[in-house]
Amino acid sequence: MAKGAEAAAASASRFPSIEKCDVSGGNRKSIAADLDGTLLISRSSFPYFMLVAIEAGSLFRGLVLLLSFPLIVVAYLFVSEALAIQMLIYISYAGLKVRDIELASRAVLPRFYASDVRAESYEVFQKCDRKVIVTANPTIMVEPFVKDFLGCDKVIGTEIEVDPKTRKATGFVKKPGVLVGKWKKLGLLKEFGDEQPEIGIGDRTSDHDFMSICKEGYMVHPSKTAKPVPLDRLKTPLIFHDGRLVQMPTPVNALITYMWLPFAFLLSIFRVYFNLPLPERIVQYTYPMLGINLVIKGTPPPPPSPGSPGSLYVCNHRTALDPVVISIALGRKASCVTYSVSWLSRFLSPIPAIALTRDREADAARIKSLLEKGELIVCPEGTTCREPYLLRFSALFAELSDRIVPVAVNIKQSMFHGTTVRGVKFWDAYFYFMNPRPTYEITFLERLPEEMTCGAGKSAIEVANHVQRVLAASLGFQSTQLTRKDKYMLLGGNDGKVESMYGKK
Numbered sequence: 001m002a003k004g005a006e007a008a009a010a011s012a013s014r015f016p017s018i019e020k021c022d023v024s025g026g027n028r029k030s031i032a033a034d035l036d037g038t039l040l041i042s043r044s045s046f047p048y049f050m051l052v053a054i055e056a057g058s059l060f061r062g063l064v065l066l067l068s069f070p071l072i073v074v075a076y077l078f079v080s081e082a083l084a085i086q087m088l089i090y091i092s093y094a095g096l097k098v099r100d101i102e103l104a105s106r107a108v109l110p111r112f113y114a115s116d117v118r119a120e121s122y123e124v125f126q127k128c129d130r131k132v133i134v135t136a137n138p139t140i141m142v143e144p145f146v147k148d149f150l151g152c153d154k155v156i157g158t159e160i161e162v163d164p165k166t167r168k169a170t171g172f173v174k175k176p177g178v179l180v181g182k183w184k185k186l187g188l189l190k191e192f193g194d195e196q197p198e199i200g201i202g203d204r205t206s207d208h209d210f211m212s213i214c215k216e217g218y219m220v221h222p223s224k225t226a227k228p229v230p231l232d233r234l235k236t237p238l239i240f241h242d243g244r245l246v247q248m249p250t251p252v253n254a255l256i257t258y259m260w261l262p263f264a265f266l267l268s269i270f271r272v273y274f275n276l277p278l279p280e281r282i283v284q285y286t287y288p289m290l291g292i293n294l295v296i297k298g299t300p301p302p303p304p305s306p307g308s309p310g311s312l313y314v315c316n317h318r319t320a321l322d323p324v325v326i327s328i329a330l331g332r333k334a335s336c337v338t339y340s341v342s343w344l345s346r347f348l349s350p351i352p353a354i355a356l357t358r359d360r361e362a363d364a365a366r367i368k369s370l371l372e373k374g375e376l377i378v379c380p381e382g383t384t385c386r387e388p389y390l391l392r393f394s395a396l397f398a399e400l401s402d403r404i405v406p407v408a409v410n411i412k413q414s415m416f417h418g419t420t421v422r423g424v425k426f427w428d429a430y431f432y433f434m435n436p437r438p439t440y441e442i443t444f445l446e447r448l449p450e451e452m453t454c455g456a457g458k459s460a461i462e463v464a465n466h467v468q469r470v471l472a473a474s475l476g477f478q479s480t481q482l483t484r485k486d487k488y489m490l491l492g493g494n495d496g497k498v499e500s501m502y503g504k505k
Contacts, residue, residue, distance in 0.1 A: 015208070015217040018120050018201060023127035029198045031128035032188055032210060035135040035142060037203035038220045039125060039150065040116045041228060045137050046072070046088065048109055050249040052141060053092040055242075055422075056104040059261070065091045066254050081206055082178040085136050089160065089178075094171025098140070098162055099493075101169060103422060106144040107491040108243035113145040116248075117229040121201060121220050125150065128199060132156060132191060134184045134210055138173075151235045156187040185209040239389050239482065242421045242491045244431055246413050257415060264415070264434035267291075271433040276350050281331035291437050293412075296329045298444030301405055303332055303375070310334075310375035311447070314397055315407040316390055316471050317379035319418040320428050321440070322409050326377050327351045329442040334375035337367060360396065367400050377407075380464060383484040384419045388477040390468050391484070398463035402453040405444065406467050408474040412439035421491040445474060 037043030046069065054062035068091055076084035093101065125131060132154045133146050139157035146152035159174040176183050188197065188210045200207075200214030203221070211217035231238055247253050271290050275283050287294045304310035313334065315322055323336030327350075335352040354370065356363045370376045380393040398404070411418075411432075418432025432438055450456055452466055472479045 015202075015211060015219045018124060018218045018220045021124050021199065021201075021216070021218045023124055026127075028128045030130035030132070030192075030195075031125055031199040031201070032132045032134055032192075032197040032214060033121070033125055033200070034184075034202040034204075034207050034220075035133055035137060035146070037222065038201055038207075039118060039121050039133070039146075040113065041118045041226045042116050043203060043222060044250075045085075046251065047112065047249045047254075048137070048141065049088045049092040050254055051108050051112065051243065051245070052096075052101060052104050054245070054249070055108045056096050056100040057092070059258075061092070062249075062254070063258055066251065066258065069251050080180075081136065082180050085158065085178045085180070086173065089138060089158070089173060090171035093138075093160060093169040096169050098167050098169060101140055101160075102144075103491070103493060104243075105141050107241060107422065109141065110145040110149060111238060111241040111243070112248050113142075114149055114231055114234060114238050115228055117150070117234070118220065119227045119229050122150070122229045122233075124199065124201065124218075132188070132197065134179070134188055136178055136180045136184075148236050149234045149238070154191060156184070156191060181206045182209050185213060188213060237389075239385065239387050239480065240487045240490050241386065242423075244416050244420065244423065246415055246417060260415065260436075261434075264436075265430075268430045268433040272429060280328045280333060280350075283328045284331065287328070292433070293437060293439040294325070294328065295439065295441040296444075297442070300330050300444050301447065303330075309403065310371060310373075311403045311405045312371060312397060312401040313375065313377045313405050313407050314393075314467050314471075315377065315379055315409050316475065316477070317381045317384045318386075318409050318411045319384055319432055320425070321418065321432060322379060323353070323377040324349065324351055325440045326407055326409070326442055329444070330375070332375075334377050335370050335373075336377040336379075337363075337370070338379075364396060364400060367397070371401055380467075381484070383487055385487070386417065386419065388475070389482075390472050390475075390477050390479050391487070392481045393464040393468045395460035395464040398454055398458075398460040398467075402448075402450065402455040404448040404453065404463070404467065406446075406448065406470050406474075408441075408443040408445060408471050410441045410443075410475055412441075414438075421488060443474060445470060 033039055036045050050062055050065055053065045072084050072087050075087055131152045133152050135142060135157045137157055138160050139155050140160060142157060143155045146155060158179045161170045161172045161174050163170055179187060197214040198216065200211035200217045201220055202211050203219065271292065275286055278286060284294065301311045313326060315326060327334045333351050335354060337354050337356050354366060367376065378397045380397055381391040382394060385391055413432065413435045416431040416434050418428050420428060452458060452463060454460055454463055468479050
């Protein structure tokens, strides 16, 4: 205990706290920063390895990693930090395709990293022109986030070993090994050459080696009161992300999740198939009985009648269940149109689900035919968005009806996301219902005034943009011009069409 106190005192005298770093005089030339515990509040990288293990691997691989956690802690405390990181890498990465690791690092990890960025460290980091991160974590895992969201110029991290024939990670690392202690210093010297980094920041004694070659060094001490940076202050807004887990998979959260999984799966199956044959007006009452919180706001329009055609319900898109839940809120069946959904999902849908072809004329004729028969629900974004943003609305719906009713949709999920880009979409609804108490909120807004429709001379694009703004205002969301293709290219490396996602393996 005495030796630990002396070491802490020596560290404090050698490297002052990050709070004492003054960057008020303008930008500094360069900075070298550690990641875990320094730029991030959390000092443990275990949750991020768990995310890679599950999202690039499988739930079974994640379970193996969780069961190995006590051994990893023992290795860290009594052997070395390098051995603990090597164990994390081997269990999480061995046998995985590099492409899958890259996609998980780009599509899943940024949301969790973004909510964990430490405010005082980021304040110093962003005030420097040249930004370099020195980390024991694999470069492949951290690079997409730190470059896109923190504005990092270079990542000096651990390099994983890849089998050149299979393009799969072996689970081992390239020389000189895991980047800790002196290896961080040598990596930094190689990057900067004769030039000294102006500022160096770290959070543990193993960072002192690289901090010692910087003109100024500062320690980021653990603090329970450390605050994260607001997401809107990061370099890039977080709009798209993938992955099934809602909460950060810390050891405790991961344990709770795995214990809940068997019960969650059975509960989900019961919730789906108990309600499937029931009339929509009855499901309004069975949902609360099964722990599903359905909130209905506004006044739904009356059902169609002779001389009064059906309405076109235009909603934002949160999950594939949106049209089903809107029908339940209406208390009657309404058809829906959809892109890129399997025939099995359409077959099991409790409401008529018609697949569109992406042929504008053919799709327009199909939608007109459906409107003549009754009510129709459309999601003009063309894909779901988890964050408080609305994607660009396709204008096709505005050309086909003047009886447009905007419907604002929002959801709450505590454990699992009911949407996916890289996963199997068939399971989306089941994952949503695996949440202990999921919430669906449906708000029926006023029917679009006649003067705001194409029948009054407005262009289809003007109508679509107006509906987008109305829904955004109701939900407190932000409108964007991003599209389905933008989302799938970022998260999945494809354009989001069924043939692109499943045609090639």
